[in-house]
Amino acid sequence: MPEISIISLAVNGLWNVLSPYGLLLCTFGISLGIVVGALPGLSSTMACALLVPMTFSMQPSTGLILLGAIWCGAIYGGSNAAILLNIPGTPSSIATAFDGYPMTRKGQSERALFIGLVSSVVGGIVGVLVLLSAFAPLAALSVKFGKPEFFWLCIFGLSTIAALSPGNAIKGLLGASIGLLLGTIGLDPIIGIPRFTFGTEMLIEGIQLVPGLIGIFAFAQVLELTEQKSVVIAEYKTTPNLIRNVFGELFSTCKANLLRSSIIGTFIGMLPGAGGPVASLVAYGEAKRWDKDPKRFGSGVSDGIVASESANNAVIGASLVPMMGLGIPGCPTAAVVMSGLLVHGILPGSKMLLESGDIAYTFIMSLLLVNILMLFIGYGMLRLSANLLRVPTRLLIPMVLIMAVIGSYTLRSSMVDVYVMLGCGILSFFLGRAGVGAGPLSLGLVLGPLTEDAFNISLTFMQAKNSFLEVFITRPLCIFFILLTITSLCLPVLLDRRKRKKLLLNRKRKVL
């Protein structure tokens, strides 16, 4: 009876985690993760990679608990910097800044942070529950998602540009195109010919995502701040009745958004290769699309934070689905966590349940516990990080600059990434002046290489099958994403037209 054994494994796992040592590890991991995640430049992948060697000497399950806790903490921590400074602490929290920072400017930093925390916890739990309940069959499904489907998913992701560029769709498209162009720099992935490197060795590896994003957000923001005359970024005000206020809002008006974004995060997380940045951007785009008044997004609404943060934390549990089920890491951080298992001779995959099910379930249950604990630890640290706003800008600027340089350099111990960061920052700053937002720019940079890889591989398949239709169109999921993209592009136009017609009718009536 496999089901009974799974339940007993889960209970056993929970028991392992609830030991004082397990709880201590979780607490330590979450706190460390939040701090590292909040520092711009150190992503969750980097945080886990730096700690993996430390886990080599630990018991496999203990090491995993620590890595899982750091991962969850870092993804939430990333939202802190995004909300307070407009600098996403990790690539996964890009979309959090869109509404989080405006809220800070309005003096609602505490509320924004707490909304981010609660959404992270809810998203995280949804992801873990999916992992817990059905990782084996879901993993088998996730590998059916081929490159052509992935290509259409990317195209659908790109269609959210409209949602990310409030006001001016043309400028949004321009920004995304520049982002996509930046993504083409470097060696061509198939033939290996250098593109746009201007004959130098420097750019042969292309623009790495992390330094690119640090530049686009952190360095551009530093430049922005130097122009500001006020002493601090924004006034820091405490919100009265914070807990009741936020819980009340999230579980009444934001309920649907919370659920939808968690599901989007879970779905995208399960697909090998996409990960947190794509999930949170798509969830944000969808939240805006389904909203009654999409125009309010970007001005500091809770729904924006809810969408991004619940989606990126849902990715954690979900990206472990293919890893636990088939030994395929769903995202770069999962790959790092997987190496923590491999080094102990444990192979994640379909045999793991039989061979080391106790370790697998201890890990899954620890993630569940971590998410619950994070609510309390995060709340405890919330005021602490909100105090960042009290730091005068003249001190904040050098601090952020140092972190940005360190973060870019440590990625590959290379100065090239620092120059890339500076270059992207200056570009983003001036584009910002021209009204081209950082959102579409980063979307292009995130999705560009993914889209290109999926497209290239699909093209090779097309060559082999000698049929465009068979590879690109006549697959159920391809059709689904094509239709989704078409609706997402046409819907706003149609709605707008209908609105205008109504207005016209109303006016005509009035005239008559």
Added chain:
Amino acid sequence: MKHFRVANLGLIIILLCTGILLTFFTGAQAAFPEKGITVILPFGPGGGTDMLTRAFDVYAEDAFGHNFIVNYKPGAGSAVGTTALKKESNDGYTIGMGSLPHMYLQPASGSGRYTLDDFDYIALIASEPQLMVTPKASPNKTYAELKKATQGKPGEMTLGIPSPLSETWLSYHIINNKENLGFTVITYQGGGDMNAALLGNQVEAAMTNIGPVYGEIHNLNVLGVTSTERVSFLPDVPTFQELGVDVVTSVERVFMAPKGVPPERLKVLREGFKKIWHNPDFQERVKKMRYGMKWIDGEDVRSYLEEEKEAILDIYEKTVAEKKK
């Protein structure tokens, strides 16, 4: 006044001399290495090469008195890290891991700007064969069946490899040159990506290292292995030689340093690595991780590499020339 100055000058000269002598003596006495040796890894953290290096690191304190400092420089299938190692200081404190056949193919294709002569070799430490596999659901469960299925329809079937211009690329093309399989080769971005395609039944076959597929090997048909003898933990998988295809390929790892390391330091490095590699505890550890181990002494590595290089570049030229046609 003048005497004072001369006396002063004398004093300074004496002090300087003792200083120089002292540093000379302490310098001569302090054994290399005085601090941790930096290892440049041309791949990212968490991969097979990382774990292999970490396994060495566990015993580094025994052999060198200090742990390694591992420095990741991934990119372009190890070309970035290897090129970077060439430019490092040759004082013996910076070494790196090199991979073959990457170090033959990358300079030839232009993606790596280094040659075999840019390095001093410490040891060849590992060697692993490649596998040809098909998804479990595939009708082609043996090599003979797969070969039969490919005949008469060149380019219609697909074969996945985990990265461009790597050992798997090479072993497929060596087999293809002899056997005319004519697959359309799909180049994935890494082992995980390729594995997903394989398990999801999206490619008809794959050429891969053992590491990425071992966890799910019961969900695949393993058609053959490119070693001379069967692999100990895959006893049912025939070698290609047994299948009548005379092909032997492998991916090999070396430790090396930028050329020109002082001979006595190079000796310390070679002896240290030899000591670790031959430690039974170390062997036990890497066996648990299922590494294929191989040892060639540092002095003999270069001639071995030069010999291998010629044969492999021959195949490379042929394959690329054919593609251009």
